[in-house]
Amino acid sequence: MAGLFISFEGPDGAGKTTAIKSIVSKIEAIDSRKVVVTREPGGSKIAEEIRQIILDPQHTEMDDWTEALLYAASRRQHLTEVIKPALAADQIVLCDRYVDSSVAYQGGGRQLGTQAVAQLNDFAIQGVYPDLTLYFDLPVAVGLQRVRKIGAGFDRLEGEKLAFHERVHAAYLQLVAANPQRIKSVNAAQKPDQVAAQCFSIIQQYLVK
Ligand SMILES: Nc1ncnc2c1ncn2[C@@H]1O[C@H](COP(=O)(O)OP(=O)(O)OP(=O)(O)O)[C@@H](O)[C@H]1O
Numbered sequence: 001m002a003g004l005f006i007s008f009e010g011p012d013g014a015g016k017t018t019a020i021k022s023i024v025s026k027i028e029a030i031d032s033r034k035v036v037v038t039r040e041p042g043g044s045k046i047a048e049e050i051r052q053i054i055l056d057p058q059h060t061e062m063d064d065w066t067e068a069l070l071y072a073a074s075r076r077q078h079l080t081e082v083i084k085p086a087l088a089a090d091q092i093v094l095c096d097r098y099v100d101s102s103v104a105y106q107g108g109g110r111q112l113g114t115q116a117v118a119q120l121n122d123f124a125i126q127g128v129y130p131d132l133t134l135y136f137d138l139p140v141a142v143g144l145q146r147v148r149k150i151g152a153g154f155d156r157l158e159g160e161k162l163a164f165h166e167r168v169h170a171a172y173l174q175l176v177a178a179n180p181q182r183i184k185s186v187n188a189a190q191k192p193d194q195v196a197a198q199c200f201s202i203i204q205q206y207l208v209k
Pocket residue numbers: 010011012013014015016017018019146147188189190191192193195
């Protein structure tokens with residue numbers, strides 16, 4: 001497939017969305033291809049409706065595997081409607097979260113098993129992996145602090161959430177170690193402009209001048 005497919009991964013609050021915004025113009029200054037910024041479920045009615053089912057707070061009885069299957073179904077629809085057509089038109093796709101998020105959150109965080117969730121997603125995406133994945137590496141506590149704007153010290157409930165996020169982090173590190181060609185780590189603890197600059201220096205190698 002033509003085009004360039006880049007995904008952005010990492011914990012909540014790592015700065016993915018912030019970095020993507022400032023990377024677009026840097027890419028456009030070098031490469032004449034159209035840049036498409038998308039996020040899951042990303043501009044697809046069906047994918048969005050599936051996502052609503054997952055996120056509905058009334059669905060407390062949702063089984064963890066059902067959740068993983070619905071994310072995979074939503075991803076497939078987004079892939080088919082948004083990502084694949086853009087790549088076929090030789091465009092550059094910047095996708096805020098993709099398959100690695102499921103492996104990290106459902107596989108690691110929810111403890112369904114990273115291998116099993118990866119297999120489930122292989123079925124959904126049929127081999128359409130990003131050409132490049134930027135992993136925003138950040139200590140778990142820093143990410144949570146950015147999102148929640150809280151200081152040090154967690155109560156019992158937050159402690160449980162911390163354990164969940166520690167499992168997500170561990171699963172991400174496992175993915176980075178297992179896929180050195182595709183996944184590159186970015187130091188997300190730097191200032192926003194430094195994070196964007198590090199992302200761009202990696203992306204630059206994939207651009208057509
Ligand atoms: N490099 C940075 N240093 C400090 N704060 C940052 C940095 N990048 C982003 N932030 C701030 O941290 C918060 C989270 O950033 P952002 O929304 O970009 O994260 P995200 O990775 O997209 O998170 P999510 O996965 O929850 O969407 C925002 O308040 C943002 O302004």
